[in-house]
Structure formats: C-alpha cells, structure tokens
Amino acid sequence: MRHAASSAILVSGWHRMGYYYSDGSYISQLLVEHIKKLHALVGNAITEGKYIVFGSGSTQLLNAAVYAFSPDTSSQSPAKVVATPPYYPVYRTQTEYFNAKNFSYEGSTSSWINKTDSSSTFIEFVTSPNNPDGKLTKGVLEGDNVKQINDRAYYWPHYTAIPSPADDDLMIFTISKLTGHAGSRFGWAIIKDEAVYEKMLTYLDVNTMGVSRAAQLRALKLFDVILEGDDGKEIFKFAYSTIRHRWTKLKETISKSKRFSLQKLSSQYCTFFKRERELSPAYAWLKCEREEDRNCYEILEAAGISGREGSLYSADNHYVRLSLIRSKDDFDILINKLNTLVAKQ
Amino acid sequence: MRHAASSAILVSGWHRMGYYYSDGSYISQLLVEHIKKLHALVGNAITEGKYIVFGSGSTQLLNAAVYAFSPDTSSQSPAKVVATPPYYPVYRTQTEYFNAKNFSYEGSTSSWINKTDSSSTFIEFVTSPNNPDGKLTKGVLEGDNVKQINDRAYYWPHYTAIPSPADDDLMIFTISKLTGHAGSRFGWAIIKDEAVYEKMLTYLDVNTMGVSRAAQLRALKLFDVILEGDDGKEIFKFAYSTIRHRWTKLKETISKSKRFSLQKLSSQYCTFFKRERELSPAYAWLKCEREEDRNCYEILEAAGISGREGSLYSADNHYVRLSLIRSKDDFDILINKLNTLVAKQ
Incomplete structure (x- = not known):
C-alpha cells in the first residue's frame, strides 16, 4: 500500500x-x-x-x-x-x-x-x-x-x-x-x-x-x-522486520509456558543482509509437550486459536501449525489469545 | 475497442x-x-x-x-x-x-x-x-x-x-x-x-x-x-454479422472450385434473433475432393494457407480446418490466397 x-x-x-x-x-x-x-x-x-x-x-x-x-x-x-x-x-x-x-x-x-x-x-x-x-x-x-x-x-x-x-x-x-x-x-x-x-x-x-x-x-x-x-531491497527489509517482530513476540509468549514449545531455529549467515541473522519462519510449529495432550489442535481451538493439525503434515497431533503470515490485527488477536491460554496453565 | x-x-x-x-x-x-x-x-x-x-x-x-x-x-x-x-x-x-x-x-x-x-x-x-x-x-x-x-x-x-x-x-x-x-x-x-x-x-x-x-x-x-x-445484444449482433460475412465470402470463393468443398450447414430457427438463420461457423471444414489429394493440408500450405490437418481431429487428411476467427487483415489475406488457388485449378 x-x-x-x-x-x-x-x-x-x-x-x-x-x-x-x-x-x-x-x-x-x-x-x-x-x-x-x-x-x-x-x-x-x-x-x-x-x-x-x-x-x-x-x-x-x-x-x-x-x-x-x-x-x-x-x-x-x-x-x-x-x-x-x-x-x-x-x-x-x-x-x-x-x-x-x-x-x-x-x-x-x-x-x-x-x-x-x-x-x-x-x-x-x-x-x-x-x-x-x-x-x-x-x-x-x-x-x-x-x-x-x-x-x-x-x-x-x-x-x-x-x-x-x-x-x-x-x-x-x-x-x-x-x-x-x-x-x-x-x-x-x-x-x-x-x-x-x-x-x-x-x-x-x-x-x-x-x-x-x-x-x-x-x-x-x-x-x-x-x-x-x-x-530492490525495500520489500525484503520490510517483510523480514515484520515477521521477525512477530516471531520474537510469539517466542516470548510461548516461553512463559512449559505446556507448549516452538521449533528451534538456529541463526545463520545471510548473504542478502550480509550478517548473521535468525530465521523468521512463516509458521510456528507449536508442540503440546504433555503426553496426554494428544490433540493439540483441540486445545488451541478451545482457546479460540485456529491452527492446522500436525497429522495434516504427516506428523504427530501433539503438533499444530500456526500461521504468522496473516493481517496485523489477526496476529495481535492470536498473541492475545495465546497469552490468555498460557496464563491459565 | x-x-x-x-x-x-x-x-x-x-x-x-x-x-x-x-x-x-x-x-x-x-x-x-x-x-x-x-x-x-x-x-x-x-x-x-x-x-x-x-x-x-x-x-x-x-x-x-x-x-x-x-x-x-x-x-x-x-x-x-x-x-x-x-x-x-x-x-x-x-x-x-x-x-x-x-x-x-x-x-x-x-x-x-x-x-x-x-x-x-x-x-x-x-x-x-x-x-x-x-x-x-x-x-x-x-x-x-x-x-x-x-x-x-x-x-x-x-x-x-x-x-x-x-x-x-x-x-x-x-x-x-x-x-x-x-x-x-x-x-x-x-x-x-x-x-x-x-x-x-x-x-x-x-x-x-x-x-x-x-x-x-x-x-x-x-x-x-x-x-x-x-x-446485452450488441456483441452478438456484431459477432454474428462479422462471422456471417466471412462465411459468405468463403462459400463464394470455394463455390468457384470443384476441387474443394465446405461443410453443409442447414438454417435453423434462432430463439435469440427470433428468426430463421444460417449457421456461421468458427471454422471451415474444407475438403479436398480429389481422391489423389490425400494431404489437403500440404496443398493449402503450398499456396501459403495455414490450416490444421484433418487427422488432428481423428478424420481423414482430405480435410483441413481453417479458422474464421482471426483478425480482419488475416481473413482478407486468407480469402485472397484461396481465390488465387481456386483460379489456378
């Protein structure tokens, strides 16, 4: 825009x-x-x-x-x-x-x-x-x-x-x-x-x-x-800073909880930005850590958070995919709901 | 336009x-x-x-x-x-x-x-x-x-x-x-x-x-x-009159020759124009009538006319499909070349 x-x-x-x-x-x-x-x-x-x-x-x-x-x-x-x-x-x-x-x-x-x-x-x-x-x-x-x-x-x-x-x-x-x-x-x-x-x-x-x-x-x-x-660099600077900000916020939120975890992504040297940088993924691959939370999707859904079941990706249903590439309002709502869910644990 | x-x-x-x-x-x-x-x-x-x-x-x-x-x-x-x-x-x-x-x-x-x-x-x-x-x-x-x-x-x-x-x-x-x-x-x-x-x-x-x-x-x-x-009628009046005109011209040209013929299409009542009318096809299905003209496509091609071989349509190669839905200039060139070919016979 x-x-x-x-x-x-x-x-x-x-x-x-x-x-x-x-x-x-x-x-x-x-x-x-x-x-x-x-x-x-x-x-x-x-x-x-x-x-x-x-x-x-x-x-x-x-x-x-x-x-x-x-x-x-x-x-x-x-x-x-x-x-x-x-x-x-x-x-x-x-x-x-x-x-x-x-x-x-x-x-x-x-x-x-x-x-x-x-x-x-x-x-x-x-x-x-x-x-x-x-x-x-x-x-x-x-x-x-x-x-x-x-x-x-x-x-x-x-x-x-x-x-x-x-x-x-x-x-x-x-x-x-x-x-x-x-x-x-x-x-x-x-x-x-x-x-x-x-x-x-x-x-x-x-x-x-x-x-x-x-x-x-x-x-x-x-x-x-x-x-x-x-x-040609503007869109990449904009997009990286947007998604990095979201990923950081999400990590902060999830780090407050032992019930949930996120995928670990190590930093790497980026030839585009000419420096070491963190990855800033399009999706969070969230895990419900408790053995009994066999359907992580339902736990999130009950908290009003919509993701996609791990089994769709031929993985375990302890996992759910959450999208970070959504509108700003949608992302803010996601973080609010996750904060509420995490605070309850 | x-x-x-x-x-x-x-x-x-x-x-x-x-x-x-x-x-x-x-x-x-x-x-x-x-x-x-x-x-x-x-x-x-x-x-x-x-x-x-x-x-x-x-x-x-x-x-x-x-x-x-x-x-x-x-x-x-x-x-x-x-x-x-x-x-x-x-x-x-x-x-x-x-x-x-x-x-x-x-x-x-x-x-x-x-x-x-x-x-x-x-x-x-x-x-x-x-x-x-x-x-x-x-x-x-x-x-x-x-x-x-x-x-x-x-x-x-x-x-x-x-x-x-x-x-x-x-x-x-x-x-x-x-x-x-x-x-x-x-x-x-x-x-x-x-x-x-x-x-x-x-x-x-x-x-x-x-x-x-x-x-x-x-x-x-x-x-x-x-x-x-x-x-909502303008485009149909325009398109019908354009293609009918082309079909009529093509029929006139081919009628001068015994070597070539076109498909026969009978008139029918049209509920859109509310009158009996001829069909005005998108393609001429031209036939080389002589038994020995087994590859009609080549005969036309030698005269600078490009069509599509009958065999493409699972038919005999005595047939060639010629398109009437092309630019006006292209159509005029087609008619000129056909006239030349027909005059030679």
Missing part, C-alpha cells in the same frame, strides 16, 4: 486477448527477465543457463514436475513419490488424486534410505525452508535415479537467512509467499535440464494452455515495483 | 491478494451471477438450480469433468472416454496425458454403440456446435452408465442459431469463444448434480487452487460491458 500509485495496473479491454506472446509461447519473456533479475539481486537462486516456466501458483507446478520426472512408458515401473515428515500435504494429496499409472505416492523418505534401487525412479519433494517448521533442509535419498522437486516457496529473506543461492535441478517459487498475492495464482519453476523443461511445458499446455496472461501482467507490475524500491 | 473506456480495469496493487472471496471460496459469486444473467438473456443455457465452477479456460474443465465422472475406487473398472470424429483433439490428448488408473481413452463412439454394458462408465464428449465442423450435434451413446461432457464453447449466436437453451448435465463454456479473450484462461462449467459439482471443485482445488482472481476480475468487467451494450 506504500506504493499505491506505482503498483496499480490499468488494463485495456482488449489487452492480450490471444493465446500467444509475440514469440509464439504462453510465457512472457519480459516477466522471465524480471524474475531472473530479482533472483540475482536477492542471491537466492541461480538462473543462468536455466529454463523458466510459469504455473497457476506453485500448486500446478508441483504436479507438472511429478509428471515430468515420471517415466513416459508403461514398460517402466511407476515413479515413487516421497517426502520427509513433517511436510506440506499437497505433495501427497495431489499425487494420489491424479492417480496416474506412471507414479504413486510411497510415503516417507525414511522407508527408502539405502533402498533406492535403480528399478524405479524416486521423486523426492524437498522443501527448504520447510513448511510447516521453517527449517533449512536437504534431500535425504541418494542415487542417479533420485529426482528432487525443490519447493523454494519460502526461500526469501522474509523467512530465512540466505546462506547461498540455491542451484537445484528443479526449483519452484510462488508470488504468494513473495508479495502475498496468493489469489493471483502465479508461480514459476527454474529448471536445469532442457528435456525436463520441455515436459513441464507439455503439462502446462495440456492442463491449462499456460497461465492467465492477466495474472502474468499483474505479476510483471509487482516485480517492477519490487525492483524499483531501494534497489 | 468500441467500448474502450468501459471495458478497461484499474487494479490496485493489493487487490484480491488472499486465497478466498468473502464466502471462503475460490469463486467470485458476483461473476457467477453475471454468467447466469448472460445465459438467461441469450437463452443458450439453463442455469436455474445448477452449480457453476470456474476453470483456467475450458481446457482445465474438460479434464476436471473426466476425473469427476470417473470411479473413485480402483475396485471399479476404468471409465471409457470417447468422442465422435471429427472432434477437438484435446479430449484425447488430455485423457491420455494424465494417464490415470480410473479412466482411459477408448476412441470413437462408433465402436461402442449398443455395447455400453454397465460394467463400466462411459464418458462421451459432445461438442455442439462441433469443433471443427460447426454442426449441432447430440450424444450417440445411451444408458444410465453414459455420462456426457457437453463442450458448449461455440454455442453462442456468433456461430449458430440457438434452437433452445441447452440443459445438459454438464456444460462447459469459455470466454475465449465469447469475447475472444483466450489469453485470460477463463472458462466455466454449469453442473446439474451436486456430487459432480463437489468433485469438480476438488479437482480445481488440488490442481491450481482455483482460477486466478485477476482473471476473474477481468472476466467480470467484460461481462459487465457485454450486459450493458444494447441490453
């Missing part, structure tokens, strides 16, 4: 009516250039020599990547899709929903360590920083037949130190966790291998014929505004 | 950032109301008591409908997806691409007449007016286990007489063939059965978390402008 004039767009009724941009693709190359510029500036991803595709949010790209890494022919055994708990539930629900012959969801990576024999492809979802717990993570499976889908939605200075630019084979980002524009449904994938890139394009063509050009225009304008403010 | 001022939108930088509309859905109810109003005005579809969902173009909705009609459990045999040639290739490519355990593409309806035994569900794509040939069609398979996906993209007064409002169980429309805004990726499905509607919503949630709210805003504005002009 600080950039009300520059962030607005005026769209003529006949803007971008057709299917294609001038190069015959569904993808705005100007927007690709903006994305590359921003990653270079933040230093959170290497884009040189890589390919970029767009999706309707990261959601569509997650599934596109699963199809892209899975075998084309039915003569090969289905790819095994795995992740390490606690993990974002969409990896599992989406993979199961599409119910394809060429891949299947095979649970936790822990069942497959040292068992990734080459008879099938493994597709490992790696989320760093992790959703729900904000930790910087790495893939755990090894082998030529292991493909990683690196969900980098939260790899921005808002949420984490940036130790070095990510250089994974397939990285997925979304504007939702960069500017907050979840409703625009705009995400992008950065892909090393040309054949994988071509397969992603095929999915996006067959599924939706690319991303709404109206959403691309919107994203273009938002990137413009990000790149202009304080040499 | 005649409505430059009213059709433009000014979008603030923070417009519709979040995931949800005020009712907690991904779907603008105001836009749903506009869509219902337009269908009532045109008389091309009954929406009363039905459910409406949005997709990233009709493309996404076609696949969502296939999943919605297919069995949930692997204990049932896969649904058989079929269509009647010539048909829009996406029905086949999409069904094959997603490679699901619960459905499979099973070719032409002609193989299944009187063979739709109840051991599996049949999903029949019915396109009326048909793409590529513009004919008003009906489903050909019968039985309680036959589900139709009615692709109604071209069921507008631009392209066809409207004999009566369509009242099918599942109808799919797209703004692309209404206003021309293909790039916005906005379509909608009108659904009779609540359980099918819920399944469509699940697909749209799992696949993309709904349609870009920017695209929905854009569509809302376009519907506003349509509904305002001449009590």
Whole structure:
C-alpha cells in the first residue's frame, strides 16, 4: 500500500486477448527477465543457463514436475513419490488424486534410505525452508535415479537467512509467499535440464494452455515495483522486520509456558543482509509437550486459536501449525489469545 | 475497442491478494451471477438450480469433468472416454496425458454403440456446435452408465442459431469463444448434480487452487460491458454479422472450385434473433475432393494457407480446418490466397 500509485495496473479491454506472446509461447519473456533479475539481486537462486516456466501458483507446478520426472512408458515401473515428515500435504494429496499409472505416492523418505534401487525412479519433494517448521533442509535419498522437486516457496529473506543461492535441478517459487498475492495464482519453476523443461511445458499446455496472461501482467507490475524500491531491497527489509517482530513476540509468549514449545531455529549467515541473522519462519510449529495432550489442535481451538493439525503434515497431533503470515490485527488477536491460554496453565 | 473506456480495469496493487472471496471460496459469486444473467438473456443455457465452477479456460474443465465422472475406487473398472470424429483433439490428448488408473481413452463412439454394458462408465464428449465442423450435434451413446461432457464453447449466436437453451448435465463454456479473450484462461462449467459439482471443485482445488482472481476480475468487467451494450445484444449482433460475412465470402470463393468443398450447414430457427438463420461457423471444414489429394493440408500450405490437418481431429487428411476467427487483415489475406488457388485449378 506504500506504493499505491506505482503498483496499480490499468488494463485495456482488449489487452492480450490471444493465446500467444509475440514469440509464439504462453510465457512472457519480459516477466522471465524480471524474475531472473530479482533472483540475482536477492542471491537466492541461480538462473543462468536455466529454463523458466510459469504455473497457476506453485500448486500446478508441483504436479507438472511429478509428471515430468515420471517415466513416459508403461514398460517402466511407476515413479515413487516421497517426502520427509513433517511436510506440506499437497505433495501427497495431489499425487494420489491424479492417480496416474506412471507414479504413486510411497510415503516417507525414511522407508527408502539405502533402498533406492535403480528399478524405479524416486521423486523426492524437498522443501527448504520447510513448511510447516521453517527449517533449512536437504534431500535425504541418494542415487542417479533420485529426482528432487525443490519447493523454494519460502526461500526469501522474509523467512530465512540466505546462506547461498540455491542451484537445484528443479526449483519452484510462488508470488504468494513473495508479495502475498496468493489469489493471483502465479508461480514459476527454474529448471536445469532442457528435456525436463520441455515436459513441464507439455503439462502446462495440456492442463491449462499456460497461465492467465492477466495474472502474468499483474505479476510483471509487482516485480517492477519490487525492483524499483531501494534497489530492490525495500520489500525484503520490510517483510523480514515484520515477521521477525512477530516471531520474537510469539517466542516470548510461548516461553512463559512449559505446556507448549516452538521449533528451534538456529541463526545463520545471510548473504542478502550480509550478517548473521535468525530465521523468521512463516509458521510456528507449536508442540503440546504433555503426553496426554494428544490433540493439540483441540486445545488451541478451545482457546479460540485456529491452527492446522500436525497429522495434516504427516506428523504427530501433539503438533499444530500456526500461521504468522496473516493481517496485523489477526496476529495481535492470536498473541492475545495465546497469552490468555498460557496464563491459565 | 468500441467500448474502450468501459471495458478497461484499474487494479490496485493489493487487490484480491488472499486465497478466498468473502464466502471462503475460490469463486467470485458476483461473476457467477453475471454468467447466469448472460445465459438467461441469450437463452443458450439453463442455469436455474445448477452449480457453476470456474476453470483456467475450458481446457482445465474438460479434464476436471473426466476425473469427476470417473470411479473413485480402483475396485471399479476404468471409465471409457470417447468422442465422435471429427472432434477437438484435446479430449484425447488430455485423457491420455494424465494417464490415470480410473479412466482411459477408448476412441470413437462408433465402436461402442449398443455395447455400453454397465460394467463400466462411459464418458462421451459432445461438442455442439462441433469443433471443427460447426454442426449441432447430440450424444450417440445411451444408458444410465453414459455420462456426457457437453463442450458448449461455440454455442453462442456468433456461430449458430440457438434452437433452445441447452440443459445438459454438464456444460462447459469459455470466454475465449465469447469475447475472444483466450489469453485470460477463463472458462466455466454449469453442473446439474451436486456430487459432480463437489468433485469438480476438488479437482480445481488440488490442481491450481482455483482460477486466478485477476482473471476473474477481468472476466467480470467484460461481462459487465457485454450486459450493458444494447441490453446485452450488441456483441452478438456484431459477432454474428462479422462471422456471417466471412462465411459468405468463403462459400463464394470455394463455390468457384470443384476441387474443394465446405461443410453443409442447414438454417435453423434462432430463439435469440427470433428468426430463421444460417449457421456461421468458427471454422471451415474444407475438403479436398480429389481422391489423389490425400494431404489437403500440404496443398493449402503450398499456396501459403495455414490450416490444421484433418487427422488432428481423428478424420481423414482430405480435410483441413481453417479458422474464421482471426483478425480482419488475416481473413482478407486468407480469402485472397484461396481465390488465387481456386483460379489456378
């Protein structure tokens, strides 16, 4: 809202009516250039020599990547899709929903360590920083037949130190966790291998014929505004200071109680801010410490606090995910209710 | 462009950032109301008591409908997806691409007449007016286990007489063939059965978390402008007169030749224009009449005319689809080249 004039767009009724941009693709190359510029500036991803595709949010790209890494022919055994708990539930629900012959969801990576024999492809979802717990993570499976889908939605200075630019084979980002524009449904994938890139394009063509050009225009304008403010640093300073403040408040509140605890996140050197800094996660991964508090969600709900059950993330229901990325009023209410709950113990 | 001022939108930088509309859905109810109003005005579809969902173009909705009609459990045999040639290739490519355990593409309806035994569900794509040939069609398979996906993209007064409002169980429309805004990726499905509607919503949630709210805003504005002009009739008068003119010109040109022919479309009473009228198809389904002209596409291409091969539509390559929905300049060039080609014969 600080950039009300520059962030607005005026769209003529006949803007971008057709299917294609001038190069015959569904993808705005100007927007690709903006994305590359921003990653270079933040230093959170290497884009040189890589390919970029767009999706309707990261959601569509997650599934596109699963199809892209899975075998084309039915003569090969289905790819095994795995992740390490606690993990974002969409990896599992989406993979199961599409119910394809060429891949299947095979649970936790822990069942497959040292068992990734080459008879099938493994597709490992790696989320760093992790959703729900904000930790910087790495893939755990090894082998030529292991493909990683690196969900980098939260790899921005808002949420984490940036130790070095990510250089994974397939990285997925979304504007939702960069500017907050979840409703625009705009995400992008950065892909090393040309054949994988071509397969992603095929999915996006067959599924939706690319991303709404109206959403691309919107994203273009938002990137413009990000790149202009304080040499592109303003939004990150603002977002980090906001979330760090919230995380500090939350830690203070929870520290008064022995009944509840939060995830531990260690400080790291951040190449963006050029100093050691704490992580400032998008979500609190709160634990009810008492053995008998088997449903932490219900305990919080009874206090008027809405979170998401640990079991959604393939974890124990002693855990609940609480979002720190909400409106200021909502956050203040959350802290008030937590203070009341903690005082009662 | 005649409505430059009213059709433009000014979008603030923070417009519709979040995931949800005020009712907690991904779907603008105001836009749903506009869509219902337009269908009532045109008389091309009954929406009363039905459910409406949005997709990233009709493309996404076609696949969502296939999943919605297919069995949930692997204990049932896969649904058989079929269509009647010539048909829009996406029905086949999409069904094959997603490679699901619960459905499979099973070719032409002609193989299944009187063979739709109840051991599996049949999903029949019915396109009326048909793409590529513009004919008003009906489903050909019968039985309680036959589900139709009615692709109604071209069921507008631009392209066809409207004999009566369509009242099918599942109808799919797209703004692309209404206003021309293909790039916005906005379509909608009108659904009779609540359980099918819920399944469509699940697909749209799992696949993309709904349609870009920017695209929905854009569509809302376009519907506003349509509904305002001449009590909502202006766009249809304009579009019909434009396409009728083109179809007439094309028929004149082709009638000079015995080597080529066009599909025959009979006149029908149109409840929208309240008179008998000719159909005015979006595409010419041109045939090279000579037996030896086995690749009509190449013959046209040699004359600088680009079309799409009949085989793409599961038809004979004596046929080529030529688009009449292109810019005026492009259409004039097409007619000039066809005149030259015809004069040579």
